[in-house]
Amino acid sequence: MTSTTPTLVAAAAALNASKIYGKDDSEVRALDDVTVDFAEGQFTAIMGPSGSGKSTLMHCLAGLDTLTSGKVFVDGTDLSGLSDRELTVLRREQVGFIFQAYNLIPTLTALENITLPLDLGGVDVDQAWLNDVVHAVKLESRLTHRPSELSGGQQQRVAVARALASRPKIIFADEPTGNLDSRSGAEILAFMRHAVSDLGQTIVMVTHDPVAAAYADRVVFLADGKVVDEITSPTSEQVLDRMKKLGS
Amino acid sequence: MSSPVIRLTLRGVLARKFRIILTVFAIVSGVAFVSGAFMLTDSVKTAINSLFEELRGDIALEVRTPIAFGDEATAQRDPVPAALVSSIAAVPGVSSVEVNIIRESTIVKPDGKPLKTSGPAFGISWLGQNGLDGRTMLEGREARGPGEVAIDKASAERADYVLGDTVTIVGPTGKGEFTLVGLTGTGDTSGGGGASVCAFDPATANTFLGAKGLADSIYVGLESGASQATVQKAIATVITTKYEVIPGEQSAKETAGAINDIIDIFGKLLLGFAAISLFVSAFLIFNTFAIIISQRLRELALLRAIGASSRQIRLMILGEALIIGIIATAFGILGGVGVSKGITALFNATGAAFPSATITISTRTILASLFVGIGVTVTAAMVPALRASKIPPVAAMRPEIGFTALQRNKRLLAGVITLLAGITLLCVGLFVQPGGTIGILGASGLGAILLFLGVASLSTSFAAPMSAAISRVLPFPLRPMTRSVAGRLASRNAQRTPRRTATTASALMIGLAMVSTVAVIAASVQKSFRDRLQGSVTADYFVTSDGFQGLPPAFGEKLAALPELGDVSPFRISTAQINGESKQIGAVNVEMGNIVNIKLTSGSFAALGNGQILVHRDPARDLALSVGSSVAVTWQNGTTTPLTVGGIYDDSSIAGNWLVSLDVLSKASTAPPVDFFIGAIIADGVDIETARLAVNKVADEFPSALVQDQAEFQKSQEDQLNQLLFIVYCLLVFAIGIAVLGIANTMALSVYERTREFGLLRAVGMSKRHLKRSVRWEAIIVSVFGATLGIAVGVPLGIAVSIALPESFVNGISIPFNTIVVVLLASIVVGIIAAIGPARRAAKLNVLEAISAI
Numbered sequence A: 001m002t003s004t005t006p007t008l009v010a011a012a013a014a015l016n017a018s019k020i021y022g023k024d025d026s027e028v029r030a031l032d033d034v035t036v037d038f039a040e041g042q043f044t045a046i047m048g049p050s051g052s053g054k055s056t057l058m059h060c061l062a063g064l065d066t067l068t069s070g071k072v073f074v075d076g077t078d079l080s081g082l083s084d085r086e087l088t089v090l091r092r093e094q095v096g097f098i099f100q101a102y103n104l105i106p107t108l109t110a111l112e113n114i115t116l117p118l119d120l121g122g123v124d125v126d127q128a129w130l131n132d133v134v135h136a137v138k139l140e141s142r143l144t145h146r147p148s149e150l151s152g153g154q155q156q157r158v159a160v161a162r163a164l165a166s167r168p169k170i171i172f173a174d175e176p177t178g179n180l181d182s183r184s185g186a187e188i189l190a191f192m193r194h195a196v197s198d199l200g201q202t203i204v205m206v207t208h209d210p211v212a213a214a215y216a217d218r219v220v221f222l223a224d225g226k227v228v229d230e231i232t233s234p235t236s237e238q239v240l241d242r243m244k245k246l247g248s
Numbered sequence B: 001m002s003s004p005v006i007r008l009t010l011r012g013v014l015a016r017k018f019r020i021i022l023t024v025f026a027i028v029s030g031v032a033f034v035s036g037a038f039m040l041t042d043s044v045k046t047a048i049n050s051l052f053e054e055l056r057g058d059i060a061l062e063v064r065t066p067i068a069f070g071d072e073a074t075a076q077r078d079p080v081p082a083a084l085v086s087s088i089a090a091v092p093g094v095s096s097v098e099v100n101i102i103r104e105s106t107i108v109k110p111d112g113k114p115l116k117t118s119g120p121a122f123g124i125s126w127l128g129q130n131g132l133d134g135r136t137m138l139e140g141r142e143a144r145g146p147g148e149v150a151i152d153k154a155s156a157e158r159a160d161y162v163l164g165d166t167v168t169i170v171g172p173t174g175k176g177e178f179t180l181v182g183l184t185g186t187g188d189t190s191g192g193g194g195a196s197v198c199a200f201d202p203a204t205a206n207t208f209l210g211a212k213g214l215a216d217s218i219y220v221g222l223e224s225g226a227s228q229a230t231v232q233k234a235i236a237t238v239i240t241t242k243y244e245v246i247p248g249e250q251s252a253k254e255t256a257g258a259i260n261d262i263i264d265i266f267g268k269l270l271l272g273f274a275a276i277s278l279f280v281s282a283f284l285i286f287n288t289f290a291i292i293i294s295q296r297l298r299e300l301a302l303l304r305a306i307g308a309s310s311r312q313i314r315l316m317i318l319g320e321a322l323i324i325g326i327i328a329t330a331f332g333i334l335g336g337v338g339v340s341k342g343i344t345a346l347f348n349a350t351g352a353a354f355p356s357a358t359i360t361i362s363t364r365t366i367l368a369s370l371f372v373g374i375g376v377t378v379t380a381a382m383v384p385a386l387r388a389s390k391i392p393p394v395a396a397m398r399p400e401i402g403f404t405a406l407q408r409n410k411r412l413l414a415g416v417i418t419l420l421a422g423i424t425l426l427c428v429g430l431f432v433q434p435g436g437t438i439g440i441l442g443a444s445g446l447g448a449i450l451l452f453l454g455v456a457s458l459s460t461s462f463a464a465p466m467s468a469a470i471s472r473v474l475p476f477p478l479r480p481m482t483r484s485v486a487g488r489l490a491s492r493n494a495q496r497t498p499r500r501t502a503t504t505a506s507a508l509m510i511g512l513a514m515v516s517t518v519a520v521i522a523a524s525v526q527k528s529f530r531d532r533l534q535g536s537v538t539a540d541y542f543v544t545s546d547g548f549q550g551l552p553p554a555f556g557e558k559l560a561a562l563p564e565l566g567d568v569s570p571f572r573i574s575t576a577q578i579n580g581e582s583k584q585i586g587a588v589n590v591e592m593g594n595i596v597n598i599k600l601t602s603g604s605f606a607a608l609g610n611g612q613i614l615v616h617r618d619p620a621r622d623l624a625l626s627v628g629s630s631v632a633v634t635w636q637n638g639t640t641t642p643l644t645v646g647g648i649y650d651d652s653s654i655a656g657n658w659l660v661s662l663d664v665l666s667k668a669s670t671a672p673p674v675d676f677f678i679g680a681i682i683a684d685g686v687d688i689e690t691a692r693l694a695v696n697k698v699a700d701e702f703p704s705a706l707v708q709d710q711a712e713f714q715k716s717q718e719d720q721l722n723q724l725l726f727i728v729y730c731l732l733v734f735a736i737g738i739a740v741l742g743i744a745n746t747m748a749l750s751v752y753e754r755t756r757e758f759g760l761l762r763a764v765g766m767s768k769r770h771l772k773r774s775v776r777w778e779a780i781i782v783s784v785f786g787a788t789l790g791i792a793v794g795v796p797l798g799i800a801v802s803i804a805l806p807e808s809f810v811n812g813i814s815i816p817f818n819t820i821v822v823v824l825l826a827s828i829v830v831g832i833i834a835a836i837g838p839a840r841r842a843a844k845l846n847v848l849e850a851i852s853a854i
């Protein structure tokens, strides 16, 4: 039931994407002929066992890393044809990131971190939108603090706000709640859900947590570098069930 | 809205301010020497110029003998007949005319020892306050007749003389006793700018100073309202064209110029010093940035991931360098004031009496300092900045990916090419010697820099195996360090990041390469010098002057008259032009042939007696001269003497390149003669003690004379050379000091970088002591690595330079093994010192915080 003909316009897509590390004997196929797309306005979770290629897929989709063969598209643009400069602009304007940790520049305040992509591009900040975002992640009182003065959950919220601030085409999040307790994690996930449902954002999130995956519209399963399954409108039980099957 | 790049840059500097301080310090010292050199020369020159302008007083015009060529300021001029005074005085507009006589005169202290001065010791003719020159009367009155003298107040105080005392003074004609009737000053100082001045009335000056009715020049004062130019023209028509009349300002400027030249030499020395310390600093800055950047890898990659362009990253790093450069330059200029003041104080402490100068900071000083400080910092940060901009964005999530570093092979190739280019340029500079001094220095200097860079870049490739080897050997002959956990850890760490090990070692490598280069050259020069002196000095006695002005001829004449001595000859130096180039010509008696062995290869020393010239083989080769060829020698007064070559000789160490007889010189030039040294041999049948007593008796009358026998002479010559070498070593030790800073800085940074790792080690049970030891061991490994590389580069470099030096200077290679061993041992100490701070820091880490550190 893989959707090769999307009903919505794809915000990002991979076509026969392969990524091979090492040579000959020590060759690792981190991605093995992956074809997948992510519809605009959808919240997609990517799941799979450790080492299955989830992070690799995301890095390649986001223009952080390059494929060995195949193509990736963001908003219809083929990334393989882009120069470093064009990739930089793409990351700045079309893509947002949330990592598991080390999301923030330690020398900048929370607010400066949030507006950094805009500042780097020399784009004026849309103050109303920024207020909305900051309000939504409940960071008003923490804007002048440095990352070292924020809790892990607050730091992640700053990272989410930064990803949203430039209104990118698509946001990639690699285990954004991996380091958080369940309550802080739930807050972040709820907010990401809100960003998709109410603000029309597109989000792709890697996670190991079936509960987190249940916030998504769709779950894509990877194993050994291949897309092996997917569920739409998942519940955590369904996800856990599939995971168990894959793990065995 | 401020640009994010500027904001990130500023924050980056602030966040790392303590780590940056050491870096700043390194540049500060370089900039301080650059700005100090300029400030010193500027302010001392200004002070000296105004001193001479003050001394000029009312001298509007000066009449003197022109010179045909050469340095106006240090010319040896033929004297002017004092009789010209009356005809000049008759020129309308002239108010007064004075003779100017300046000769050597040494004040003898009450204890019979000569008063040492840092400048010349003068005797002059002086009319007192009413005279033309600007000397002032501070106490008493001017000397008015035979047996009276006025001396400058500073010298009188130093010699402990007061008005009314009888002062013994030794002048060109011998010893004399005078009553001290006045104390003089110059401008607002009580001294003579380092010189001692004995002022006599004109008649006494004429006899006691041996002027024989001649004056060095004639001072002319003008009636008020008279035009300087008109009177100058009028005087020019009165005196013959044998003499010239010039404005007083010009004369003052020329005299000041001679001293300015000496100041400039100091300035250049300081600049050379600055260049060395800046070069080492550049490596230090490079290190610091390289390491800071690898520490910030994740941060920089994150910036790239969220959309910073590689240009923005590059600008950010260069911006940090710019800030550091500006701060360092500001401190450096302050330091320059210190350097300049310090050096002035140092010289004044040894009696130089530099005129008290307010420090002049000219725009040029500021610009040069900014250019050097900022230029060096930003240039050194260029490569790290480029590397930083190439960090792939994925590294934000996979820091282990790190830099897309230059491929190993590519780096090897680049290193080898740089190294070869360096060696080639160096060899071209040293041996082909294109374009004179500038060409030699330029090519070999650039070659040396490339050579160092090449070795530094290649050293990355063998840092790991060499560290392994060093840690297996050290501390020979005790238990090798690899037998302890701390030692093994240190060794692994040094091997694990060969790039960091190599960059850390590079600063020390440069320092030690320079030291060992100089050590080899110095040892070779010393050896050659000693060998030559031994072969060439056959004199029993050498008399030199311990002052600036040489010996009065009367001394040599009195020695020659001693029956206890056999052959005696003075050595006089004069400037002349040969083949259009200015040369130093030595003038001696024929007896000199028995006193100094110049190793004649053709002709004979006796030819000197026939008015012929002896030539060293180098100029003889260059001008294709052989015995019987003729050479035209043009003296400074314009006289040309055609001479025949009477001999070619090999050894120029004492005699210089050209030798004529005293007769030839005195026929051509009437400039007051001064002997550079006098050589003498004991007469047959006279024993050493008797001869020495006789010589000493004469020498007693000439307190500035230094009588030495052969061994003493050799030793004093070697001492002089050693003093010179000592200064050079001091400069290099300073460069090594900067290198130590470099190692300390890098070790501190790398401890910081490994906070987490150290925390882990402590958590699993490593003691503080072990941890400290491990850091220390690592610093020692790195130091020994740097030192070994430095010596490996420096010794061959020293040999190459020694070979390239003219044979008259170095004729054999000597490698100072002792020095090299000491230097290697010292590098271990350097390592230990450099590791003190970082090791303490590592041990102080809080285990929990360290583990949770980012």
Ligand SMILES: Nc1ncnc2c1ncn2[C@@H]1O[C@H](COP(=O)(O)OP(=O)(O)OP(=O)(O)O)[C@@H](O)[C@H]1O
Residues within 6 Å of the ligand: A021, A022, A028, A029, A030, A048, A049, A050, A051, A052, A053, A054, A055, A056, A057
């Ligand atoms: N730089 C690399 N060099 C070699 N192999 C790599 C590299 N990066 C990733 N791999 C390999 O590629 C495969 C996929 O890695 P990836 O990080 O995408 O897995 P993942 O699904 O994100 O795992 P996890 O859930 O543990 O984060 C793994 O087998 C990994 O070992």
Ligand SMILES: [Mg+2]
Residues within 6 Å of the ligand: A054, A055, A056
């Ligand atoms: Mg992963």
